[in-house]
Amino acid sequence: NAGVTQTPKFQVLKTGQSMTLQCAQDMNHEYMSWYRQDPGMGLRLIHYSVGAGITDQGEVPNGYNVSRSTTEDFPLRLLSAAPSQTSVYFCASRDTTGELFFGEGSRLTVL
Amino acid sequence: AQSVTQLGSHVSVSEGALVLLRCNYSSSVPPYLFWYVQYPNQGLQLLLKYTSAATLVKGINGFEAEFKKSETSFHLTKPSAHMSDAAEYFCAVSLQGNNDMRFGAGTRLTVKP
Numbered sequence: 001n002a003g004v005t006q007t008p009k010f011q012v013l014k015t016g017q018s019m020t021l022q023c024a025q026d027m028n029h030e031y032m033s034w035y036r037q038d039p040g041m042g043l044r045l046i047h048y049s050v051g052a053g054i055t056d057q058g059e060v061p062n063g064y065n066v067s068r069s070t071t072e073d074f075p076l077r078l079l080s081a082a083p084s085q086t087s088v089y090f091c092a093s094r095d096t097t098g099e100l101f102f103g104e105g106s107r108l109t110v111l
Numbered sequence: 112a113q114s115v116t117q118l119g120s121h122v123s124v125s126e127g128a129l130v131l132l133r134c135n136y137s138s139s140v141p142p143y144l145f146w147y148v149q150y151p152n153q154g155l156q157l158l159l160k161y162t163s164a165a166t167l168v169k170g171i172n173g174f175e176a177e178f179k180k181s182e183t184s185f186h187l188t189k190p191s192a193h194m195s196d197a198a199e200y201f202c203a204v205s206l207q208g209n210n211d212m213r214f215g216a217g218t219r220l221t222v223k224p
Contacts, residue, residue: 097160
């Protein structure tokens, strides 16, 4: 069972570089989201999508872009990375009962 | 907006002792409440959830939680800790029809032999 798959698992960037974190799910969930996890702060919602073609901002959207062209995929883009974006990023999809299913995370370091 | 507060960033118990992890929520309408567990270098997985049915919710691995509206609490308990319970635990809240699930800061549980 693949569930939610994130790539890459680890990435090191220099300030100002761009990159895309990939997320795919095979559960046919309409809702997908991106969180960042920082020590002592729990998980904070960056962006979410309730279906293909629909995205919206979460709690901490600045510096990140998303798109949702298919039900399966929900990539997260950093256009100009900053050290403050050093974090662990989690993609999650949600079923109709409200349960979130998480990927294994992507650890990003921005130098 | 809804929010949760987890009391205690670190909890340490002896193997076989009671586990009690505290969570209080803030919500203007009846909430949905969740407990997730995160093992090292892994994503989060659901332990249990409350969605307005029975107030005492049983989850996986022997954990349970009780929704107490009067105390705005959803504390997680397990009668007897096992070494394999060592992990980080997150309480989360969302509202029906709302797409914003808010997480607490997390509680790291250590189990001593």
